[in-house]
Amino acid sequence: MESSCIEESTSDSASATPSVSPATNLTSPPPENLCRVGSGSSVVLDSEAESRKLPSSQYKGVVPQPNGRWGAQIYEKHQRVWLGTFNEEKEAAKAYDIAAQRFRGRDAVTNFKPLSDNEQDDIQSLFLNSHSKSEIVDMLRKHTYNDELLQSQRNYGGGGGGGGSDERNKREELSAAKAREQLFDKAVTPSDVGKLNRLVIPKQHAEKHFPLQIGNNSKGVLLNFEDNGGKVWRFRYSYWNSSQSYVLTKGWSRFVKEKNLKAGDIVSFQRSTGDEKQLYIDWKARMMSTGYGLGSLQMVQPVISVHPVQVVRLFGVNLFKTPTVNSVVGSSSSWSGKRVREMDFSSSLDLDCCKKHHVVGAL
DNA sequence: CTGTGTGTTGAT
DNA sequence: TCAACACACAGG
Numbered sequence: 001m002e003s004s005c006i007e008e009s010t011s012d013s014a015s016a017t018p019s020v021s022p023a024t025n026l027t028s029p030p031p032e033n034l035c036r037v038g039s040g041s042s043v044v045l046d047s048e049a050e051s052r053k054l055p056s057s058q059y060k061g062v063v064p065q066p067n068g069r070w071g072a073q074i075y076e077k078h079q080r081v082w083l084g085t086f087n088e089e090k091e092a093a094k095a096y097d098i099a100a101q102r103f104r105g106r107d108a109v110t111n112f113k114p115l116s117d118n119e120q121d122d123i124q125s126l127f128l129n130s131h132s133k134s135e136i137v138d139m140l141r142k143h144t145y146n147d148e149l150l151q152s153q154r155n156y157g158g159g160g161g162g163g164g165s166d167e168r169n170k171r172e173e174l175s176a177a178k179a180r181e182q183l184f185d186k187a188v189t190p191s192d193v194g195k196l197n198r199l200v201i202p203k204q205h206a207e208k209h210f211p212l213q214i215g216n217n218s219k220g221v222l223l224n225f226e227d228n229g230g231k232v233w234r235f236r237y238s239y240w241n242s243s244q245s246y247v248l249t250k251g252w253s254r255f256v257k258e259k260n261l262k263a264g265d266i267v268s269f270q271r272s273t274g275d276e277k278q279l280y281i282d283w284k285a286r287m288m289s290t291g292y293g294l295g296s297l298q299m300v301q302p303v304i305s306v307h308p309v310q311v312v313r314l315f316g317v318n319l320f321k322t323p324t325v326n327s328v329v330g331s332s333s334s335w336s337g338k339r340v341r342e343m344d345f346s347s348s349l350d351l352d353c354c355k356k357h358h359v360v361g362a363l
Numbered sequence: 364c365t366g367t368g369t370g371t372t373g374a375t
Numbered sequence: 376t377c378a379a380c381a382c383a384c385a386g387g
Contacts, residue, residue: 056378063378067366075376082368 057089059111061096072140074099081133084141095140102128102136105182127152129180180270180280183209190263197253199267201237206246209269212239220249225269225281233281259283 054064063071065085070092072083083099086092093111100108106115106125115121127149128136139145184205186192192199201210212221220238227233236250261267261283270280 054379061377063368063380065367066381069366071368073368073377078376080369080377085367 059093062092072096183269185266185268187266193256193261199248199252201246225279228282
């Protein structure tokens with residue numbers, strides 16, 4: 001049971017529908033005795049039910065295990081990602097926090113203190129973003145996350161003695177250029193890729209990440225976004241009173257055209273964590289079922305974005321990786337995520353990035 | 364035999 | 376999304 005870490009079985013359950021409940025299951029349950037039923041007295045076997053009930057955890061993402069230990073799990077795309085088991089409830093909670101930061105970004109809801117602005121947390125953020133989700137999950141499951149983080153800190157001079165200008169440069173280089181924070185994704189609607197030349201930014205995200213100056217409401221502002229290839233896109237961002245919506249207008253249609261975006265595809269927005277809050281935009285073809293290559297598998301991006309691709313071998317599996325050396329959000333990490341399986345490339349694999357296209361319409 | 368972590372379901 | 380619950384079955 002260690003082959004994959006994600007809840008796969010996408011199809012099985014669907015096709016087989018092994019209508020659970022083995023009626024035959026008369027194999028009576030565990031001999032309920034474990035319970036040291038209250039000392040003698042009346043106590044009918046209420047214990048039957050009471051006793052085997054596991055104590056729930058006060059922490060998010062933490063579940064009790066029969067043996068008294070604690071499991072950690074996080075959900076994404078309707079699927080549970082198991083983060084391992086721990087002796088201490090608190091440890092499990094920490095594992096969840098780490099996964100949450102990696103999966104959902106800096107402002108994810110966590111059990112403890114979230115990453116903030118200090119140098120240490122920036123380093124950790126960098127560390128998280130420079131590893132794929134599956135790698136982070138592996139570390140959590142193997143309880144090696146802390147060691148790996150420390151290791152990386154030494155490499156960047158966080159505190160290791162010796163160091164030198166070499167280490168220092170390396171670190172500056174990294175923090176200056178690469179660290180990106182995921183802001184949000186949006187599955188584009190038919191009208192977002194239609195002739196309207198506008199992309200509606202969900203209010204919740206717009207107000208959180210792209211706040212408009214009170215005075216600018218009418219005109220809006222020009223925002224620059226860099227794509228994976230380093231190309232900069234400038235869009236007009238404003239609020240439409242008529243529809244009470246935040247939108248990207250001028251310039252948007254060109255992006256749609258060049259990327260050949262189709263309804264259902266996902267556009268993603270990131271922002272550099274460093275001083276300069278550079279904005280980034282990326283996209284991926286619509287994904288049917290999401291998965292993470294965990295443990296040892298990683299996915300193949302059934303997408304053929306324009307980005308040139310190179311095959312990389314990791315954990316013994318071939319992966320596609322964009323040339324972006326600094327992998328952060330764009331490359332193998334977040335954007336990847338599909339298992340190489342029975343090729344259920346059905347709709348997502350609309351290769352031929354140019355011609356045909358699915359009728360996503362209603363999902 | 365011991366436990367993990369998966370299958371499932373029902374509640375937010 | 377998320378946790379509760381039961382248990383199949385991987386590992387030793």
